[in-house]
Amino acid sequence: MNRTNLLIKASPWLFTIGLFVVWEAAVYIFKIPVFFLPPPTAIAQAFVDYSGPLARNSWITLQTTLIGFALAVGFGMLLGLLVGWSRAMYAGLYPLMIGFNAIPKVALVPILVLWFGIGFVPAVLTAFLISFFPIVVNVATGLATIEPELEDVLKALGASKLDIMRKVGIPRTLPYFFGSLKVAITLAFVGSVISESVASNYGIGNLMLQAQAQFQVPLIFAGLVVLAIEGIAMYAAMAILERRMTGWAQRSGFAQA
Amino acid sequence: MSAFVTLEGVDHAYAGANSALAVEGLSISVNQGEFAAVVGPSGCGKSTLMKLATGLQFPRAGTVTVAGEKVTKPVKIAGMAFQAPTLLPWRTTLDNLLLPLEIVEPYRSQMRSRKVEFAARARNLLTSVGLRDQGEKFPWELSGGMQQRTSLCRALIHEPQLLMLDEPFGALDAFTREELWCVIRDLQAASKITVILVTHDLREAVFLADRVFVMSQRPGRIVVERKIDLPRPRDLEVTFTSAFTDIVHELRSHIVKARQ
Numbered sequence: 001m002n003r004t005n006l007l008i009k010a011s012p013w014l015f016t017i018g019l020f021v022v023w024e025a026a027v028y029i030f031k032i033p034v035f036f037l038p039p040p041t042a043i044a045q046a047f048v049d050y051s052g053p054l055a056r057n058s059w060i061t062l063q064t065t066l067i068g069f070a071l072a073v074g075f076g077m078l079l080g081l082l083v084g085w086s087r088a089m090y091a092g093l094y095p096l097m098i099g100f101n102a103i104p105k106v107a108l109v110p111i112l113v114l115w116f117g118i119g120f121v122p123a124v125l126t127a128f129l130i131s132f133f134p135i136v137v138n139v140a141t142g143l144a145t146i147e148p149e150l151e152d153v154l155k156a157l158g159a160s161k162l163d164i165m166r167k168v169g170i171p172r173t174l175p176y177f178f179g180s181l182k183v184a185i186t187l188a189f190v191g192s193v194i195s196e197s198v199a200s201n202y203g204i205g206n207l208m209l210q211a212q213a214q215f216q217v218p219l220i221f222a223g224l225v226v227l228a229i230e231g232i233a234m235y236a237a238m239a240i241l242e243r244r245m246t247g248w249a250q251r252s253g254f255a256q257a
Numbered sequence: 258m259s260a261f262v263t264l265e266g267v268d269h270a271y272a273g274a275n276s277a278l279a280v281e282g283l284s285i286s287v288n289q290g291e292f293a294a295v296v297g298p299s300g301c302g303k304s305t306l307m308k309l310a311t312g313l314q315f316p317r318a319g320t321v322t323v324a325g326e327k328v329t330k331p332v333k334i335a336g337m338a339f340q341a342p343t344l345l346p347w348r349t350t351l352d353n354l355l356l357p358l359e360i361v362e363p364y365r366s367q368m369r370s371r372k373v374e375f376a377a378r379a380r381n382l383l384t385s386v387g388l389r390d391q392g393e394k395f396p397w398e399l400s401g402g403m404q405q406r407t408s409l410c411r412a413l414i415h416e417p418q419l420l421m422l423d424e425p426f427g428a429l430d431a432f433t434r435e436e437l438w439c440v441i442r443d444l445q446a447a448s449k450i451t452v453i454l455v456t457h458d459l460r461e462a463v464f465l466a467d468r469v470f471v472m473s474q475r476p477g478r479i480v481v482e483r484k485i486d487l488p489r490p491r492d493l494e495v496t497f498t499s500a501f502t503d504i505v506h507e508l509r510s511h512i513v514k515a516r517q
Contacts, residue, residue, distance in 0.1 A: 149423075150343040156311045157361040157415070158333045167356060171347050248347040248395065 038218040043225060046218035053207060058226045061192055061204040064120065065234075068127025069188040076132040076184070077177065080139025084169070085161070090140065097136060105130040106194050113199045123195035123203060130191035131184040138180035142173030175249035178242035185234045189227060260322075261289040261451045262310055262419065267319035268476075269305055279305040281476035283319070287468075290449040294462035296508065297472030298516045303455040305477070307421050310453065311335045324418060333361050335419040336412030340427040342404040344396035350407050351392035354379040357415045364415060382410045385447075386440050402433035406440060413444070420445075422454045426461065435493055438464055446490060459505045459512070463487075464496055471511045481511045 020040040026032070027039040034042055047054065083090050083097075105126055112122035146168055154164050196205025204223045211219035267283040270276045280302040287293040295303055308314040309321050312331040321328040323335070336357070344353045358364035358375050368375070383392055386406040388399075396404055405425060412420060422441075426434040442465060445452055456462055462469045463485055471481040485504060487495055495501050 147341065147343050149339040149341055150345075152308070152311075152313055153337050153339075153343065153357075153411075154360060155313055156331045156333070156335055156337055157357050158331050159360045163360055167359065168345065171345070174347075246347075 035215060035217045038221055042218040043221045046216070046222040047225075050219055050222065054204075054222060054226060057202060057204050057207045057223075058230060060202045061189075061196065061227070062230055064123045064192040064196070064203060065127050065185075065188045065230075068124045068192060069131055069185055071124070071128040072132035072135060072184055072188065073181070075128070076135025076180075077139055079132070080136040080173075080177075081143070081165075081170075083136060084140040084143025084173070085165070090144070097133065101133045105191055106198065109195050109198045112195070118199040119201065122199055123192045123205075126195035127188040127191035130194075131188040134180045134183045134187070135177065138176040139173050142176035143169045146172065175242075175246040178238070178246055181238040181242065182235055185238050186231055189231050189234070193227060259289055260286045261291070261324060262287040262453065263320075263322040264306070264309060264316075265320050265322075267309060267316040267321060269302075269309060269314060269316045271305075271314075278476035280309075281478055283309075283478045285470055285479050287451060287453060290451055292445055292452045292454070292465055292467045294454045294456060294466035294469045295472060296456060296459060296462050296469060296512065297477060298474055298512060299457060300475050301472045301515070302475055302477030303472060304423055306472075307337070307423050307453070307455055310419075311337060311421055332419070333415075334417050335421055336415065336417035337421045337423070338405075338408045338412040338425045340424045342396070342401075342408035344404060344407055344411070346396055349393050349395055350383070350388070350399065351376060351379050353396065353407060354382065354392075354411050354414050357411060361415050379410070379414060382413060383407070385444065386410055400433075402429055402437065405429060405433075405437060409437075409440070409444070413448075413450075418451060420450050420452045422452065422456075424456055425454075426458070427456075434458075434461070439493065441465060442491065459508050460496055460501075463501060463504050463508065464491060464493075469508060471508060471515060473515045480515055481508070483508060 024039045024041060027037060038046075079093075083093050108129060109122055109126055112125050116122050116125070143165075146164070150168060151164060154168065159167070192203065193205035196203035197209045198205075200206050204226055208220050208223035211217075211223065263286045265284050267280060268278055269280050269283075270278045283302070283306065285293075285295075285306070295306060297303055305314065309316055310323065310328075310332070312321075312323075312328045312335075315321075315329070323332050344350075345356065348356070355368075355375060359368055364371075364375065380389075380392055383389060383406075386409060388403060388406055388410070391399065391403065396407065399407065405428075409425065412422075425441075426437050429437065438461060441452075441454075444450070445465075452465075454462065454465060466485055469483045469485060470479045471483070472478065473480045483504065487500065487504075
């Protein structure tokens with residue numbers, strides 16, 4: 001029992017290390033040139049050689065992403081409440097949002113650059129635009145799936161729509177909302193890096209683009225690793241937040257089995 | 258005894274494309290302090306009757322009167338419980354009970370100053386249905402029967418004059434159901450509250466009610482009204498007597514006719 005638990009605790013690390021070991025071995029066995037696929041050791045070397053630029057730019061990317069994400073949370077929650085509040089609003093806004101979500105956000109970057117110039121602002125906005133949709137959908141879903149009987153109980157007591165929203169709608173939406181944050185934060189990284197690679201002089205996206213121009217392949221991969229680490233860290237932060245805020249909704253043993 | 262809930266010649270249809278009448282020419286009168294049961298084939302508009310009597314829906318034709326007033330808005334003196342307990346999983350049992358008090362006046366504005374008193378009242382109510390000291394548990398830590406008891410308590414916490422029950426025991430196993438029959442019987446005997454129970458369980462209706470109303474196929478109306486004169490207090494044993502089963506049989510034949 002204890003042993004299995006330990007194994008489960010250790011397995012993420014074992015798998016990650018395993019991936020890197022297999023990677024390193026494959027590069028040596030198949031004699032893959034470093035400019036095609038650098039081995040993890042070369043990527044580690046790039047981390048050491050370029051620690052300054054990597055740190056600086058990853059900090060910028062993180063900031064950009066988090067600001068865009070924060071905007072998405074605020075806006076997504078408001079829009080979700082609005083859409084979940086009234087059926088007319090739902091009917092009217094839903095097709096628009098689906099259409100908007102179907103647009104590849106990279107196609108919006110040129111327009112954002114046109115409006116705001118290159119750099120920080122379009123990257124924040126791209127992160128925002130790409131990540132608000134799942135939040136809206138989840139908040140609206142949470143509100144739309146209130147049990148009608150419960151609504152009847154409260155309405156019969158003279159509850160206003162706002163009462164029902166406050167006492168039932170919003171609390172029961174929280175698990176959906178916090179669940180959507182995990183998706184949204186990962187998407188926000190996608191957005192900010194896309195915009196940085198297309199239209200910025202800063203950030204990991206830009207750093208990778210420059211490394212590519214100079215054929216510093218290990219540095220490109222180092223950029224990818226940084227993004228993966230930031231992504232995992234933020235995802236984990238959201239997962240912890242989710243568990244803290246909505247422990248009541250996570251009593252199923254299913255995921256732990 | 259005066260009529261407490263009256264429906265007179267009520268027609269009702271729900272808004273929407275399929276606007277066939279749910280009930281037509283529905284008339285029923287329930288006295289103050291009476292325990293009424295409404296039975297009928299499924300889809301006969303029993304739940305519509307509940308919604309009309311609590312002011313969640315308003316009739317197309319006819320009038321609904323509760324406590325001497327024509328129903329034009331939700332009837333706040335009513336408590337409701339359904340087949341699903343519909344408890345809020347993020348609130349403890351006790352906080353679930355307090356929910357109606359956070360909504361309905363005059364309790365709503367006194368919630369802060371009288372919180373302790375309200376909590377004590379909720380605990381008493383829990384004790385009365387056999388859930389003593391279960392208040393701090395979350396609904397999902399309770400069994401189905403316990404959840405349904407909690408749901409009943411929630412319907413009663415604001416001391417309503419009318420209790421509307423829509424198949425409240427439908428999802429429970431036979432033994433738990435009979436246990437809860439007794440809980441309801443005792444609650445009603447103690448408080449003399451007016452109860453309208455919608456059910457398709459004839460034994461349940463006969464055991465609990467003073468009068469049983471049989472509804473027809475949709476569009477529903479009352480086809481039979483049967484007074485149950487079994488002496489009170491009724492023990493579960495009464496359900497095995499021939500007098501009891503005769504009434505059940507009689508009602509059953511009415512339902513069979515209504516289904517045709």
